[in-house]
Amino acid sequence: MNPEIRVSDTRKHFIQIIVENRFGVLSRVAGLFSGRGFNIDSLSVAPGLDPSVSQMTIETQGDDHVVEQIIKQLNKLIDVIKVVNLSEFSFLTRETLLIRVNTNTRPGDREEAFRIVEIFRARIIDSSPATYTIEVTGDEDKIEAMLNFLKPLGIKEIIRTGKVAVAREDQKIGPKSAARLSDGDVNYHR
């Protein structure tokens, strides 16, 4: 028998936390991650349906043992009401980006930017003679694909919300790849 805790692969995890909507709770959660050497890849927080609680979505990574500790340590915080490791379920993630791109570097860039926005069902929310500011929402793959398309134009600035995630209502829905096709999102080639 191996006495050491069995090490599994490091994987990405989405953790949803419901906390008391109180002064200082975010710093408790963030401080826990930094103090114990856990990673935060992205974090988003806002009040929930019940205004006395806040919802946090944390994207983190670690092997099974690390993630088990993250969840236990989060639960140990007095202000934390509930912790769910969404990665144990079928779930959806979304992130919103505001992207400012150059549109006048080469001839045709402005039209190209417009086409990319159409393809990815994004929106132009501000425009200047030399730039567009684009709003896009999607999962990681979509965002990454869109950024790859926009890169040749010259991206001036990106503001990201960080990812939010939600478990599917019907947990019996099949594998995640099949689920993505039913999202109604654009199909794109990578």
Place this chain on the structure above:
Amino acid sequence: MKMSGAEMLLESLKREKVTHIFGYPGGVVLPVFDALYKDPSLQVILTRHEQGAVHAAEGYARSSNTVGVVLVTSGPGATNTLTGIADANMDSIPLVIITGQVPTKMIGNDAFQEADIIGMSRSCTKHNFLVRKITDLPRIIKEAFYIARSGRPGPVLIDFPKDIILEKADFVYPETVSIRSYNPTIQGNRWQIRKAAQTILKSRKPVLYAGGGIISSEAHKELLDLVTLTNIPTTLTLMGLGALPGNHPRFLGMLGMHGTYAANMAIHDADVLIAVGVRFDDRVTGKIAEFSPHSKVIHIDIDPTSIRKNFHVDVPIVGDARVILKDLIEELREISGGEDAFRHYQPWIEQISEWEKEHPLCYTFDKEVIKPQHVIEKIYQFTQGDCIISTDVGQHQMWTAQFFKFIKPNTWLTSGGLGTMGYGFPAAIGAQKAHPGKRVIAITGEGSFMMNIQEMATVVSLDLPVKIVILNNQYLGMVRQWQEFFYGSRYSSSFIGQSPDFVKLAEAFGMIGMRATRPEQVEDVILDGFSRRGPVLMEFQVDPEENVFPMVPAGGSNIEMIFESPGEKDDPKKRDSILTA
């Protein structure tokens, strides 16, 4: 009737059955101290440093299984408590620390004596509160005490701004407390307990490994019942000493870095490890990959994060140690049909007694120079264990843990997790306050004692009969020992022979001072010193180069214990290689 925040605080403390407050006054908490002046039902123990106040509250709490209360001012008063709070957090000691804060409107303005103690103490408290509304105060105090003493106990800090201390409102103290996000598990899972009982019955070489959780949950009687029923050999952690009587035939002594040979060998060869109220600390396990490599592990703890944090567990049981041990004993009785079912442990017990004979705890008595272990043995002989002992951190701590037999729980106060030099003497003050009629002894080293030496004024002014035993070896002994073993005897910054004359110092503070420089004086000084009524300082000038054995080098496997110093003939390079291993 309307009450000020200060009055509400005192009234709330009384509702929580607080009788003693350890503290130090200052600017923003003056209204609280003024209220205390008018209300003699709460006794303030004025220490001479805020760190001393926290350690004293720890000693008070640990020796009596109650919540220790600390009251200090803002800024430096608050920051001086941090070491003590971190200590209590590591050792699961229930405290409520009330710090003054600058007025709400000035928070964040770098006001005089302002410190963000909420931010600073976040990672070393179980929880903390900033009082933002006077009407929240009673609820916050109720919750603070509940959080401090329930689940895995720990320190809770309340930051109390001056404007709220002064503000008046109606006082309504909540009858009950319920926190939707905090519900510690008490009852162990039935199926897991059954599984644990079956695992124990099937084992041939079981070992019980119990710790501070037994003391916190007052499970010592249940632990003794379990050992009596099953005859399972038992080792205790540093924090657990006293959980099983130190003279019990199945007690193997402490385990780990300075544990006994028998305890470490038994853990290594065990087929089932029953871990109760412990957290597999690195000083206990040594090299984790070689700790108890053949055992199935049952781990009982109230803190889910302790389970599988450092070590694999086959049967985890979350809950209160006392409740679970009771259920486990019942389950074992039911499925075993009585004590006969545990007879097959006999060969294992015999094997362990072979190990005990092979390498018992020992030292070489010397006619010329006092051996520190000899002093500890003499104190044990004199007291027969009927006393409360506190220690600081280092060699004297390990010798006391090894050579003193703790018979009862809550009679052993030491800084285990954080390893705080300066803990012991103030802790003894707190213990003496909780147990006025009991003999309380602070065993310390000249290095540690200097870290909170100002508290001599506290014991003298309160006429507390604390007995101070200094084992003076002129070195930061544990540092020197590591330097001797792993740094080629280069004693960098560990010689502190220029200590003050402790006897004269005791007299300067107004207490009796005594000194023993030769082995034949040891007994006389103990007899004389311990029979005096008030506080007494006893300095024993001991062998400067005595080492603590056995020893497992840091990061080494627990079965690779060393029993003697690396001799002159040893290649220094070889010593260095132990360090890097």
